[in-house]
Each structure stands twice: as C-alpha cells, then as structure tokens.
Amino acid sequence: MTNRRAKGRWRRKRAILGICIALQAGCASGPLLRASPVDELEFLGRAENGDPSEYAALWKETLAAPRSQERSLRIALLQSIPGHTGYDPADAQRKLRSLIAQNPPAGMAAVVRMRLDELNSREQCLAQTRELQHRLTEVVDIERQMDVKAVAGSPAASDSSPGGSRQGGKPP
Numbered sequence: 266m267t268n269r270r271a272k273g274r275w276r277r278k279r280a281i282l283g284i285c286i287a288l289q290a291g292c293a294s295g296p297l298l299r300a301s302p303v304d305e306l307e308f309l310g311r312a313e314n315g316d317p318s319e320y321a322a323l324w325k326e327t328l329a330a331p332r333s334q335e336r337s338l339r340i341a342l343l344q345s346i347p348g349h350t351g352y353d354p355a356d357a358q359r360k361l362r363s364l365i366a367q368n369p370p371a372g373m374a375a376v377v378r379m380r381l382d383e384l385n386s387r388e389q390c391l392a393q394t395r396e397l398q399h400r401l402t403e404v405v406d407i408e409r410q411m412d413v414k415a416v417a418g419s420p421a422a423s424d425s426s427p428g429g430s431r432q433g434g435k436p437p
Contacts, residue, residue, distance in 0.1 A: 302373065305372075317349070334373060335373070338369075341361045354384055354388070361380055
C-alpha cells in the first residue's frame with residue numbers, strides 16, 4: 266500500500282513539474298494563452314454559419330491581427346468556405362499545407378489536417394459529380410439518337426413523309 270502511495274505522489278509531482286515547465290516555457294516564448302483548437306473550430310463554425318456581414322467582420326478582424334500561424338490558419342479557413350467572396354479552395358489548401366510544414370502546435374495541426382481532409386473530400390465529391398453529369402449527358406444523347414432512329418424507321422414516319430406509301434403525299 267505504501268508503494269502505491271509513493272507512485273501516486275511521484276505521478277502528481279511529475280504532473281506539477283510538467284505544468285511548471287510548460288508555464289515557464291510559455292512565459293519565455295510569448296503569451297501563455299494562445300488560440301486552442303476549440304477556438305479555431307468555433308471560428309470556422311461562425312464563418313460557415315454566419316451571414317455575409319459576420320463573415321466580412323471575421324475577415325476584417327483576421328486581416329487586422331498581427332502575422333502569426335493563427336492568423337494564417339484563419340485566413341486559410343476563411344478561404345476554404347464556399348459561397349463567400351474570399352472563397353479560394355486552391356489557395357486555402359496551399360496555405361494549410363504550408364502551415365503543416367511549419368510544424369504547428371499539435372492542436373493547430375489537428376485543425377489543419379481536419380480542414381485539409383474536408384477540402385480533399387469536397388474536391389473528390391465535386392469531381393465525381395462532374396463525371397456523373399458527363400455520363401448522364403452521354404446517356405441522354407444516346408437515348409435521343411435511338412429515338413430519332415426509331416421515329417425514322419417506324420411505318421408511321423414513312424406514311425407521313427412526302428414520298429411515303431401514300432400516293433403523292435396527299436391525305437386519303
């Protein structure tokens with residue numbers, strides 16, 4: 266039982282030590298509280314679900330922020346939302362890939378990967394939709410050609426034509 270208590274104390278000490286190191290490192294490198302993945306997901310939700318004026322306000326707020334990975338992420342997130350003036354999925358993907366290459370904090374990297382996956386899925390879906398529309402157009406064209414051939418080869422079509430089986434093309 267004493268051994269369990271010692272292990273428990275050691276774990277608590279390690280956890281406290283880890284927190285102290287993290288706090289000290291945070292103070293040395295800049296502000297302690299940076300945007301969390303939840304903040305970025307909430308930002309994305311506001312941008313996707315907001316009206317155009319809120320979307321414009323988010324753009325203005327983001328562009329006014331100092332240059333940082335968070336700002337770059339938010340610009341890429343805004344560019345990845347269809348139906349808005351700043352929509353540019355190709356540029357958004359480039360920026361998101363660039364962020365991943367910079368080794369962002371784990372939470373930010375998770376948000377970046379999630380959005381890249383969503384953009385890739387959307388791109389694949391659009392490509393499949395275009396392919397299906399193309400196939401449907403081909404099927405419709407084939408059906409029209411078959412209809413034209415069927416009408417041209419039917420006895421009723423030859424009877425009603427000027428040189429058909431009726432004499433001189435006159436009605437009976």
